[in-house]
Amino acid sequence: MAKLFDRLDERWRRFIAEQPMYFVATAPDGPSGHVNVSPKGYRDTFAVLDDTTVAYLDLEGSGVETIAHLRQNGRVTIMFCSFTRSAKILRLYGRGRVAVPSDPDWHQLVAHFGPHHGVRTVIVVALDRIADSCGYSVPRMEEVAERDLLNTWSQRPDTRARRAVRSAGARASIDGLPALAPAETDPAHIHT
Known part of the structure; x- marks a missing residue:
């Protein structure tokens, strides 16, 4: 049975x-539309900002579903699974916002993350349920290594041009x- 927690201790x-x-x-809102679930890697792309606020670095990759959904209704769930000896799942439920480079807290937010190219936004989530x-x-799985493919791909001239x-x-x-306005972000040139 799930236990609830009032903060990230x-x-x-x-x-x-x-x-x-x-x-x-x-x-998205309503009975139609597609639910989106995105796997995220790189340990240094997630930060606990305080006991009930988290953020993650949104790197340009494929679609913009998370951004569009958050801008429409703010609802988000983040799930961590332990694939090691300890069998544990942690779900963080909350209201998210999309921070872009023109936001006043942009530089303060990106300072929480490791070096990455192709930075699009920072997603900030105010938690209302921790379970x-x-x-x-x-399953138990063993991590071999982080893939550096996204970072490498992000620096290629053809990728930057695209x-x-x-x-x-x-x-x-x-x-x-709607997700991003024209020139709202510049993932071809923004890096942490």
Whole structure:
């Protein structure tokens, strides 16, 4: 049975820091539209800002579903699974916001993360529910290494050119929800 917690204490902060990946889930309003779940890697892209606020570095990759959904309704769930000896799942529920380079707290936020290219936004989540569960059915797996493919790909000249063109126009979700305005971010040139 899940237990609820009122804050991210040191135990949960250590648990989060030990996980090599996490999952982010969002959904648009209403009965139609696509629910989105995104796996996220790189341990240094997630930060606990305080006992009830977390943030993660949003790196340009594929779609903009999370951004579109957060801008529409703010609902988000982040899930950490332990794939090691301890069978544990931690879910962080809350209201998210999308921070872009023109926001006054941008530099303060990106200072929480390691060096990465292709930075698009920072997602900040105010938590309203923190819950664990057993994770008994989650398989034990061994981490071999982080993949540096996204960082490497982000620095290629063709990727940077494609990102510059893409960021110059409006971006929308697969359901047509607005996500990013033209030139709101510049992942071809922004890095931490």
